[in-house]
Amino acid sequence: MQTEQLILQRLDAIQNQLAELEHRQRAFDELFEELTPVAREAIATAIVKLDMLDKKGHFAFLAEVAEVGRRVVEGFTPADVRQLADAIVPMLDVVRALTRPEILQIASDAAASLRDGDHVKPLGAFRALRATRDDDVQKGLGLLIDVLRRVGHGINAAGAADTKALDQKAKLGELLGPRRHRMLPAPAPKATAAPGPRSEPSVSAEPVDPAAWTRDVAQALAHEHGITLDAPRWALIDAARADFAITKASPNIQRLTAVAKVTTKDLYQLFPKAPARTIAKIAGLPKPAGCL
Amino acid sequence: MDTQRKVAIICSKGGLDEVYPALILANAARQSGIEALIFFTFWGLDAVTEKRIDHLHVNLAGNASSGMPTMIGGLPGMEAFAAHMMKKSMSELELPTVREMLKILVDSGAELYGCELAMKMFRRTRDELVPQVKDVITAGDFFDLADGAQIIFT
Secondary structure, eight states: OHHHHHHHHHHHHHHHHHHHHHHHHHHHHHHHHHHHHHHHHHHHHHHHHHHHHHHHTHHHHHHHHHHHHHHHHHHOOHHHHHHHHHHHHHHHHHHHHHTSHHHHHHHHHHHHHHHTGGGSOOOOHHHHHHHTTSHHHHHHHHHHHHHHHHHHHHHHHHHHHHHHHHHHHHHHHHHHOOSGGGGSOOOOOOOOOOOOOOOOOSSOSOOOOGGGOOHHHHHHHHHHTTOOOOHHHHHHHHHHHHHHHHHSSOOOHHHHHHHTTOOHHHHHHHSOSOHHHHHHHHTTOOOOOSOO | OOSOOEEEEEEOOOSHHHHHHHHHHHHHHHHTTOEEEEEEOGGGGGGGBTTTGGGOOOOOTTOGGGOSOHHHHTSTTHHHHHHHHHHHHHHHTTOOOHHHHHHHHHHHTOEEEEEHHHHHHTTOOGGGBOTTEEEEEOHHHHHHHTTTOEEEEO
16 A cells, blocks of 8 residues: 555656656747747858958968968977077167168168169179279278178188087997997908909019018029129119118109219119119119109 | 010190100109100290290190189289299109209100201200200101100190
């Protein structure tokens, strides 16, 4: 009995809630019906407004502004911005210097000259040269050259700064070691080219082993060249060896005439064929280097 | 060595930079045991003419390697200046002067000849040439002397 009553009570409550929901639903529907025309109008107006803005180019402008912002962010590093901050004072100085009344007057005069360009007579090379005699033209040329000099100086200085940065980078690279090539295998050693056939010079370039050189070896070498070593020839051989000991270079003919106190003519008489080379060869020295 | 190598050098220009190669080549040939003769013709005669030998110039105008614009290289005095600079750097290298080179060449056994036709053209006499010149010869004589030689034209 008690249970039935409880169930009935619950059903009553549910029915009441449903009625309440239905009422709210109806109220919403009415509201929508009333609001729809207003909303439609508002949206239509908004579209018209936006369309107008678009036609005036505001959106394109905004898009461009966004693009500029993006480029600024992409193209500049924080370091650049810091530099800009440092540079702002000199930049303002430049602007101040440019806006001084006398400077503006000069610029205005120059502009007037450009404006009246039609009346200027064409100048040939000679007339241009003659025009440089004019004091004002000279002053202007001087100024131009000065500007050029300063610009050039600036370019050089900037170049030097760049090189400095590169140097620093190279130094850093040295400290860190090679990056990309670290994993690559070491390059194979270059094969030494086999000596090709070449014409034999009149006197062989290969010196005898200096340690193995004796006066007997010299006699034998001289004999090979069809020369008999006598006192004046021995003097030259000794002079060449003595000079080599000092200079570490085989003496050429000029040098031999100086150290051995002989004339060129004598040298060619004593050693008719390639004197300096033959003397070096017999003395166990390398072939003399140089053109003379 | 069975055959004796031999070079015949024709020096046809009188610029300092045009004479030296001929002289140095001839000298290098002698030092290498190669016979050498030089035939001086046209402006090359200046290199063996007593009055001119110490005043050979370097031609700057039209010389692309000089680094000097032709307009400036052609100005009066520029050739003398360039010759002066070149002589200075040559003396730093202890390179003998043209006059000294001629003496060295003759002492080394090289032979120097003047061109007969060029002598007539420039109205130059044998007395005006330096004593190192062995003879004044014709082109035909030159070919006779250069028999078997390698010929180099500068």
